[in-house]
Amino acid sequence: MNIERFDNEDALASTLAARLIEAISLKPRLVLGLPTGRTPVALYREVRSRSQRGHVDWSQVRTFNLDEFAGLGGGDAGSYRAYMQAELFDHVRMEPLNVGMLDGRAADLAAECARYERAIDQAGGIDIQVLGIGANGHIGFNEPADALEAETHVAALQAATRAANAGWFGGDVARVPTHALSMGMATILHAREIVLMATGEEKAAAVAGMIDGPITTRLPASLLQVHSRVTVMLDRGAALRLA
Numbered sequence: 251m252n253i254e255r256f257d258n259e260d261a262l263a264s265t266l267a268a269r270l271i272e273a274i275s276l277k278p279r280l281v282l283g284l285p286t287g288r289t290p291v292a293l294y295r296e297v298r299s300r301s302q303r304g305h306v307d308w309s310q311v312r313t314f315n316l317d318e319f320a321g322l323g324g325g326d327a328g329s330y331r332a333y334m335q336a337e338l339f340d341h342v343r344m345e346p347l348n349v350g351m352l353d354g355r356a357a358d359l360a361a362e363c364a365r366y367e368r369a370i371d372q373a374g375g376i377d378i379q380v381l382g383i384g385a386n387g388h389i390g391f392n393e394p395a396d397a398l399e400a401e402t403h404v405a406a407l408q409a410a411t412r413a414a415n416a417g418w419f420g421g422d423v424a425r426v427p428t429h430a431l432s433m434g435m436a437t438i439l440h441a442r443e444i445v446l447m448a449t450g451e452e453k454a455a456a457v458a459g460m461i462d463g464p465i466t467t468r469l470p471a472s473l474l475q476v477h478s479r480v481t482v483m484l485d486r487g488a489a490l491r492l493a
């Protein structure tokens with residue numbers, strides 16, 4: 251893994267935004283895998299402002315988000331679709347058909363997961379997958395467990411993960427859905443390049459385990475050690491426990 255340390259989250263976000271925009275200029279049909287959550291808010295702010303300032307051609311870019319809450323769709327506050335519209339899609343000129351998102355309101359969630367895998371394949375696979383990490387070491391909604399799912403699937407969310415997401419639901423944990431649809435470990439590991447961002451001391455233990463610990467399904471991010479092109483971008487807090 252290639253480890254990069256930054257003084258603060260703004261410096262990290264600005265570096266990654268510049269790299270993503272450069273990647274679009276080098277490959278206009280770039281396929282991006284994208285996360286939601288608190289960590290990438292600064293990244294999307296930078297990407298928006300750089301896209302508005304410069305001439306970034308988003309017209310052929312394709313995106314696939316990592317996950318979505320089961321039961322929530324585009325119009326629902328708290329959905330990752332709503333987050334992505336507000337943080338990125340409403341501000342760049344992407345073709346709506348080039349936006350890949352899981353539909354948490356699909357009548358048949360298993361069929362929706364299978365559709366997503368096919369759509370990623372048909373797009374030629376993901377060029378750059380951007381990830382955050384949960385304090386428990388999850389990536390996407392692949393939670394620590396004895397066994398992990400390879401492909402996009404319906405996942406039960408752990409209590410800590412629901413609590414960490416309460417902010418998107420007015421601070422009320424009871425309103426956070428109990429399940430989500432998520433890319434699986436193979437979906438993520440098949441990306442040609444992976445960039446994981448982590449900020450804040452509450453991520454330091456998971457980050458240390460991911461980089462220096464054994465590969466274990468109990469810390470799903472540790473499976474990234476098997477991928478040959480992973481960059482981990484950390485602020486000071488997230489890097490505190492590195493050897």
Ligand code: F6R
Pocket residue numbers: 284285286287288289290316317381382383384385388389390391
């Ligand atoms: C979100 C996702 C999650 C988050 C993780 C960290 O799409 O896949 O794995 O990246 O829960 O969330 P934040 O950034 O809110 O700490």
